[in-house]
Amino acid sequence: MEQQSWGTSMPVMLRTLRRRCLLALFAGVAAATIFGCGTQAYEHRLAETARYYEYRQRVDTALERNAWQQFGVELRAPKGFQEIPGPTEEGQHDARHPNFFRAPLPGLIGAWQGEVAVDIPNRDVSTMPAWIFVCTNHQRFLDKLSEPTITPHGLKEDLTNVLATELRYEPDTALNRWQYEEVRAPQGTPYVPRKTYEWIILDDERNIDGSRVRMEFRLVRFDVKEIQFCMLTVVPHEEVLDRRDWRRFYSAIDLTMENLVVSGDPPRAKSAAQSSGGGF
Numbered sequence: 570m571e572q573q574s575w576g577t578s579m580p581v582m583l584r585t586l587r588r589r590c591l592l593a594l595f596a597g598v599a600a601a602t603i604f605g606c607g608t609q610a611y612e613h614r615l616a617e618t619a620r621y622y623e624y625r626q627r628v629d630t631a632l633e634r635n636a637w638q639q640f641g642v643e644l645r646a647p648k649g650f651q652e653i654p655g656p657t658e659e660g661q662h663d664a665r666h667p668n669f670f671r672a673p674l675p676g677l678i679g680a681w682q683g684e685v686a687v688d689i690p691n692r693d694v695s696t697m698p699a700w701i702f703v704c705t706n707h708q709r710f711l712d713k714l715s716e717p718t719i720t721p722h723g724l725k726e727d728l729t730n731v732l733a734t735e736l737r738y739e740p741d742t743a744l745n746r747w748q749y750e751e752v753r754a755p756q757g758t759p760y761v762p763r764k765t766y767e768w769i770i771l772d773d774e775r776n777i778d779g780s781r782v783r784m785e786f787r788l789v790r791f792d793v794k795e796i797q798f799c800m801l802t803v804v805p806h807e808e809v810l811d812r813r814d815w816r817r818f819y820s821a822i823d824l825t826m827e828n829l830v831v832s833g834d835p836p837r838a839k840s841a842a843q844s845s846g847g848g849f
Contacts, residue, residue: 617758624760628828631821639678640707641832642798647821650683650701667700667803669775669784670735674801675727676704685804685818686811689782697777699804699818704728706797710835721835724797725790732801736773736786749790755827766791766826772806783808787819789826794833800826 632645637652646652653665665680666673681701687694706724713719729747733740741747749767771786783806791798802822807815 620758621760628824631817631824632828636830637679640705640836641796641830641834642678642703642705643830644679644703645825645828646681646701647683647818647825650681650699653680653682655679665702667702669777670731672731672735674702674704675731676706676708676724676797676799677702678705678707679703686814687805687809688811689809692780697782697805700802701822702801702803704799704801707836710795711838714838721795722797725799728799728801729788732771732786732788736771738771752826754823761827764791764826764829775803777805782806785810787822789822791826791829791831793831795835796831796833798829798831 628645631648633648633650634645636643636645638644655665656663663673663677665677680703683699683701684696685699687697704724706721709719709721709724713721726741729741732738738747739745747769749769751765751767753763753765755761755763766789768787768789771788772783773786774781775784776782777784785802785804785806787802787804789800789802791800800822802818804810804815804818810818
């Protein structure tokens with residue numbers, strides 16, 4: 570009887586042993602899979618972190634560390650560009666407006682000046698000034714409180730009309746549309762919020778430091794809800810601008826736009842007291 574019982578239980582024991590082996594094998598495979606996926610996820614996060622800090626280093630190398638702030642706009646200017654102070658009293662001359670234009674830039678709230686390398690035949694100069702101007706319709710919203718006929722949304726049209734007149738271009742109209750190029754930034758992994766803006770390049774000769782020089786005017790336009798933001802850069806034309814500085818400057822402008830912050834909320838009366846400066 571005992572031999573019969575022993576013989577009967579042998580298949581059961583073998584099946585149990587085989588099941589345990591299979592379970593151990595499956596457990597090992599599952600552990601290896603989980604461990605492998607975990608390793609891949611960790612390596613992916615590590616690589617992404619490295620790319621992020623590489624981007625931040627590129628931004629900090631190209632742009633001023635402290636962000637200029639006004640009316641809900643936060644802007645990091647290219648390295649080496651110093652802010653031109655605005656008037657401190659009402660009616661005082663505004664040194665931010667370019668002296669190579671007869672008409673003032675509408676909506677001007679900030680301006681910067683720097684130096685770029687140039688190579689001009691028959692001229693003993695190695696650098697020339699370059700400028701960045703920021704215009705918005707913020708002040709128009711405040712002015713509209715006391716003058717209802719003011720139209721805040723006409724800022725872009727007024728600015729392009731000034732540029733057309735000053736630079737001797739046909740006005741931007743329905744019959745003669747200026748051809749803007751659209752940019753969606755940043756490209757690749759977005760370490761900052763994505764935005765879409767447009768730009769156009771104009772050029773003309775200007776009297777700079779007593780000499781006629783061909784200058785390049787790049788107008789950037791960016792809308793955020795009711796706020797119209799425009800940035801005008803003025804640099805020597807690429808035919809005289811050192812190629813290294815040409816790449817450096819416009820790469821920095823691209824990073825400035827990528828990291829630009831613009832609140833879409835129109836200012837209220839209490840926003841008239843503004844401050845410039847701050848940090849990023």
